Amino acid sequence: MSQNEKIKPKAGDLLISEPFLQDENFVRSVVLLCEHNEEGSFGLVFNKLSILKLGELVEELEFLENEVFVGGPVEQNTLHYIYLGEKALDRSIQIGQELWWxxxxxxxxxxxxxxxxxxEKVRFFIGYSGWGLNQLEEELEENTWIVCREEVDLQTFEYTPEELWRKLLKNMGGEFKVMANYPLDPRLN
Incomplete structure (x- = not known):
């Protein structure tokens, strides 16, 4: 039984890619799971910057310099967002203590x-990551992902994309702390 079989994923969890995952969309990625149910799963890659700024995508917000992240390889012509704090928007879905999708x-x-x-308390994403029925469970059984229950907060927003993957693993301790230092290419170990 793998470590991940013990933890059933839920909305608000972070999925950390295993150290040697070679899928270019998910190398050293952290995915915020926004929805997980009997039909499948929806998430946003939390630590992959695009080359775009929000003002370049949304004319009404051209005064903002917010970075835009690549939420995943699916429908990269769509814009998604999460925010921290109290509920501020109609139809927002709560996925963490003070985290809204x-x-x-x-x-x-x-x-x-x-x-x-x-x-500074909003993060924007183009595209998303999606899993069909039971697909995420299968990937968890294959140890592709590590489920992390750390609460997303302002500090999570402040980590650089490069350091977030490592910081989360280190915070989990034990074998995960060791994984945080694995080289990208195991032949270099």
Missing amino acids: GGDYEQLVEKLKTGLIDP
Whole structure:
């Protein structure tokens, strides 16, 4: 029985890619699981920057310099967002203690324009990561992902994309702390 069989994933969990995963979309990635149910799973890669700034994608927010992350390889023509704090948008889905996914886009734009939402507490993603029925469970059994229950907070937002993967593994301790130092290529070990 693998480590991951003990932990059943749920919305709000972080999925940490195993150290030697070679899929270019998920090398050393951390995926925020937004939805996990009997139909499949939906997540956003939390630590893969795109080359775009929010103002380049959304004309109404051209004054913002927020970085945009690549949420995953699926539908990269879509924009997704999460935010920290109290519920600020209609139709937002709570996925953590103070973590919200999506919500009314027009409200988001207006509240960012008027300063009612701090742009530093919002993260934007193009595309998403998706798993079909039982696909994520199969990948967990193959040890492709490590389920992390660390709460996403402002500190999580502040880690650089390069350090987030390592920091989360180190925080988990034990064998995971050791994994955090594995080289990308096991032949270099």
